[in-house]
Amino acid sequence: MPDRDWWEALWPDPMAVLRQLGIRPGMTVLDLCCGDGYFTAPLALLVQGRVHALDLDPTMITRAQAEVARQGAVVAAWLCADARDLPHLLPHPVDHVLMANTFHGVPDQPSLARAVRAVLRPGGLFAIVNWHRVPRERTTVLGQPRGPETRLRISPEATAAAVEPEGFRLAWTAEVSPYHYGAVFEATPP
Numbered sequence: 066m067p068d069r070d071w072w073e074a075l076w077p078d079p080m081a082v083l084r085q086l087g088i089r090p091g092m093t094v095l096d097l098c099c100g101d102g103y104f105t106a107p108l109a110l111l112v113q114g115r116v117h118a119l120d121l122d123p124t125m126i127t128r129a130q131a132e133v134a135r136q137g138a139v140v141a142a143w144l145c146a147d148a149r150d151l152p153h154l155l156p157h158p159v160d161h162v163l164m165a166n167t168f169h170g171v172p173d174q175p176s177l178a179r180a181v182r183a184v185l186r187p188g189g190l191f192a193i194v195n196w197h198r199v200p201r202e203r204t205t206v207l208g209q210p211r212g213p214e215t216r217l218r219i220s221p222e223a224t225a226a227a228v229e230p231e232g233f234r235l236a237w238t239a240e241v242s243p244y245h246y247g248a249v250f251e252a253t254p255p
Contacts, residue, residue: 071207075211079104082194086163086192089111092161093115094112095118095161095162095184097148097164098120100128102131107138110136114138115141119143119144126143126145152183155184161191161192162185168224169196178191182232182233191249191251192248193250195221195246198218198220199244204244221235221246232255233250234251
Protein backbone atom coordinates (compact mmCIF):
# COMPACT_ATOMS: atom_id res chain seq x y z
CA MET A 66 0.00 0.00 0.00
CA PRO A 67 1.48 3.36 -1.00
CA ASP A 68 2.03 6.00 1.65
CA ARG A 69 -0.03 9.16 2.09
CA ASP A 70 2.35 11.34 0.00
CA TRP A 71 1.87 9.01 -2.96
CA TRP A 72 -1.94 9.21 -2.81
CA GLU A 73 -1.91 12.99 -2.36
CA ALA A 74 0.39 13.41 -5.36
CA LEU A 75 -1.85 11.18 -7.46
CA TRP A 76 -5.20 12.62 -6.33
CA PRO A 77 -4.79 15.90 -4.44
CA ASP A 78 -8.58 16.39 -4.30
CA PRO A 79 -10.23 13.06 -3.43
CA MET A 80 -13.60 14.75 -2.88
CA ALA A 81 -13.62 15.90 -6.52
CA VAL A 82 -12.92 12.32 -7.65
CA LEU A 83 -15.85 11.05 -5.58
CA ARG A 84 -18.21 13.62 -7.08
CA GLN A 85 -16.97 12.76 -10.58
CA LEU A 86 -18.02 9.16 -9.88
CA GLY A 87 -21.57 10.19 -9.03
CA ILE A 88 -21.40 10.15 -5.23
CA ARG A 89 -23.68 12.77 -3.68
CA PRO A 90 -24.68 13.85 -0.16
CA GLY A 91 -27.41 11.68 1.31
CA MET A 92 -26.38 8.49 -0.49
CA THR A 93 -25.54 5.31 1.37
CA VAL A 94 -22.21 4.05 0.04
CA LEU A 95 -19.99 1.00 0.38
CA ASP A 96 -16.25 1.66 0.08
CA LEU A 97 -15.23 -1.77 -1.20
CA CYS A 98 -11.59 -2.70 -0.54
CA CYS A 99 -11.13 0.57 1.35
CA GLY A 100 -7.41 0.11 1.95
CA ASP A 101 -5.88 2.78 4.17
CA GLY A 102 -8.93 5.04 3.98
CA TYR A 103 -7.70 7.61 1.48
CA PHE A 104 -11.17 7.78 -0.09
CA THR A 105 -13.07 6.51 2.96
CA ALA A 106 -12.59 9.65 5.05
CA PRO A 107 -13.70 12.18 2.40
CA LEU A 108 -16.47 9.78 1.37
CA ALA A 109 -17.76 9.67 4.95
CA LEU A 110 -17.70 13.47 5.09
CA LEU A 111 -19.53 13.76 1.75
CA VAL A 112 -22.36 11.37 2.68
CA GLN A 113 -22.54 12.41 6.34
CA GLY A 114 -21.38 9.06 7.73
CA ARG A 115 -23.68 6.90 5.59
CA VAL A 116 -20.77 4.74 4.49
CA HIS A 117 -19.76 1.15 5.11
CA ALA A 118 -16.07 0.37 4.62
CA LEU A 119 -14.87 -3.16 3.80
CA ASP A 120 -11.40 -4.62 3.45
CA LEU A 121 -10.04 -8.14 3.72
CA ASP A 122 -6.93 -6.98 5.60
CA PRO A 123 -7.41 -6.03 9.28
CA THR A 124 -4.29 -3.84 9.13
CA MET A 125 -5.90 -1.77 6.36
CA ILE A 126 -9.11 -1.43 8.38
CA THR A 127 -7.09 -0.14 11.34
CA ARG A 128 -5.27 2.37 9.13
CA ALA A 129 -8.54 3.49 7.52
CA GLN A 130 -10.17 3.93 10.93
CA ALA A 131 -7.27 6.15 12.02
CA GLU A 132 -7.56 8.26 8.85
CA VAL A 133 -11.32 8.66 9.26
CA ALA A 134 -10.83 9.73 12.89
CA ARG A 135 -8.02 12.14 11.89
CA GLN A 136 -10.38 13.86 9.46
CA GLY A 137 -13.23 13.98 11.98
CA ALA A 138 -15.51 11.75 9.94
CA VAL A 139 -17.77 8.87 10.93
CA VAL A 140 -18.30 5.50 9.23
CA ALA A 141 -21.53 3.58 9.85
CA ALA A 142 -19.84 0.14 9.80
CA TRP A 143 -16.39 -1.35 9.37
CA LEU A 144 -16.31 -4.79 7.78
CA CYS A 145 -13.22 -6.97 7.77
CA ALA A 146 -14.39 -9.62 5.34
CA ASP A 147 -14.24 -11.14 1.89
CA ALA A 148 -16.15 -9.04 -0.66
CA ARG A 149 -17.81 -12.16 -2.05
CA ASP A 150 -19.77 -12.33 1.22
CA LEU A 151 -21.37 -8.90 0.70
CA PRO A 152 -24.97 -10.17 0.45
CA HIS A 153 -24.65 -11.52 4.01
CA LEU A 154 -22.85 -8.51 5.46
CA LEU A 155 -24.92 -5.41 4.73
CA PRO A 156 -28.19 -4.87 6.62
CA HIS A 157 -29.85 -3.01 3.71
CA PRO A 158 -29.17 -2.10 0.06
CA VAL A 159 -26.82 0.78 -0.70
CA ASP A 160 -27.01 3.51 -3.34
CA HIS A 161 -23.41 3.34 -4.50
CA VAL A 162 -20.41 1.00 -4.31
CA LEU A 163 -16.93 2.45 -4.84
CA MET A 164 -13.95 0.25 -5.67
CA ALA A 165 -10.69 2.09 -6.33
CA ASN A 166 -7.43 0.58 -7.53
CA THR A 167 -8.22 -3.07 -6.79
CA PHE A 168 -10.52 -4.52 -9.47
CA HIS A 169 -7.53 -5.51 -11.63
CA GLY A 170 -6.42 -7.93 -8.91
CA VAL A 171 -9.75 -9.68 -8.35
CA PRO A 172 -9.39 -13.31 -9.46
CA ASP A 173 -13.11 -13.80 -10.25
CA GLN A 174 -14.40 -10.41 -11.38
CA PRO A 175 -17.88 -11.62 -12.49
CA SER A 176 -18.45 -13.21 -9.08
CA LEU A 177 -17.52 -9.95 -7.36
CA ALA A 178 -19.85 -8.01 -9.68
CA ARG A 179 -22.71 -10.38 -8.73
CA ALA A 180 -22.03 -9.80 -5.03
CA VAL A 181 -22.05 -6.03 -5.58
CA ARG A 182 -25.28 -6.26 -7.58
CA ALA A 183 -26.91 -8.14 -4.70
CA VAL A 184 -26.34 -5.22 -2.28
CA LEU A 185 -27.30 -2.33 -4.58
CA ARG A 186 -30.74 -0.79 -4.60
CA PRO A 187 -32.48 -0.75 -8.02
CA GLY A 188 -30.70 1.82 -10.18
CA GLY A 189 -27.76 1.94 -7.77
CA LEU A 190 -24.25 2.68 -9.02
CA PHE A 191 -21.01 0.69 -8.97
CA ALA A 192 -17.90 2.80 -9.66
CA ILE A 193 -14.64 1.06 -10.49
CA VAL A 194 -11.48 3.16 -10.65
CA ASN A 195 -8.76 1.41 -12.67
CA TRP A 196 -5.35 2.23 -14.08
CA HIS A 197 -5.41 2.88 -17.81
CA ARG A 198 -3.87 0.11 -19.87
CA VAL A 199 -0.54 1.87 -20.46
CA PRO A 200 2.94 0.65 -19.58
CA ARG A 201 3.78 0.97 -15.89
CA GLU A 202 6.95 2.90 -16.67
CA ARG A 203 4.73 5.69 -18.09
CA THR A 204 2.69 6.07 -14.88
CA THR A 205 5.07 7.84 -12.55
CA VAL A 206 4.17 9.30 -9.19
CA LEU A 207 6.80 11.22 -7.22
CA GLY A 208 9.39 10.23 -9.83
CA GLN A 209 8.78 6.46 -9.62
CA PRO A 210 6.76 4.09 -11.85
CA ARG A 211 3.64 3.16 -9.90
CA GLY A 212 0.61 0.93 -10.07
CA PRO A 213 0.14 -2.71 -11.01
CA GLU A 214 2.28 -4.45 -13.58
CA THR A 215 1.36 -3.53 -17.15
CA ARG A 216 -0.05 -7.01 -17.82
CA LEU A 217 -2.59 -6.60 -14.99
CA ARG A 218 -4.07 -3.33 -16.25
CA ILE A 219 -7.44 -3.63 -17.94
CA SER A 220 -9.23 -1.34 -20.34
CA PRO A 221 -12.65 0.19 -19.70
CA GLU A 222 -14.03 -2.24 -22.29
CA ALA A 223 -12.60 -5.26 -20.46
CA THR A 224 -13.97 -3.94 -17.17
CA ALA A 225 -17.41 -3.56 -18.77
CA ALA A 226 -17.19 -7.07 -20.26
CA ALA A 227 -16.64 -8.49 -16.76
CA VAL A 228 -19.32 -6.41 -15.00
CA GLU A 229 -22.23 -5.83 -17.41
CA PRO A 230 -23.38 -9.48 -17.74
CA GLU A 231 -23.87 -9.59 -13.96
CA GLY A 232 -26.79 -7.13 -13.91
CA PHE A 233 -25.27 -3.79 -14.88
CA ARG A 234 -25.04 -1.34 -17.75
CA LEU A 235 -22.16 1.09 -18.22
CA ALA A 236 -23.62 4.52 -17.40
CA TRP A 237 -20.48 6.59 -18.04
CA THR A 238 -16.71 6.55 -18.01
CA ALA A 239 -14.82 9.42 -16.42
CA GLU A 240 -11.18 10.37 -16.71
CA VAL A 241 -9.71 10.27 -13.22
CA SER A 242 -6.45 12.06 -13.86
CA PRO A 243 -3.67 11.50 -14.29
CA TYR A 244 -3.58 7.74 -15.00
CA HIS A 245 -7.00 6.28 -14.20
CA TYR A 246 -10.51 5.97 -15.50
CA GLY A 247 -13.68 5.54 -13.53
CA ALA A 248 -16.21 3.15 -15.04
CA VAL A 249 -19.59 3.84 -13.45
CA PHE A 250 -22.17 1.07 -13.85
CA GLU A 251 -25.88 1.25 -13.10
CA ALA A 252 -27.70 -1.76 -11.66
CA THR A 253 -30.29 -2.97 -14.17
CA PRO A 254 -33.69 -4.41 -13.22
CA PRO A 255 -33.60 -8.16 -12.47
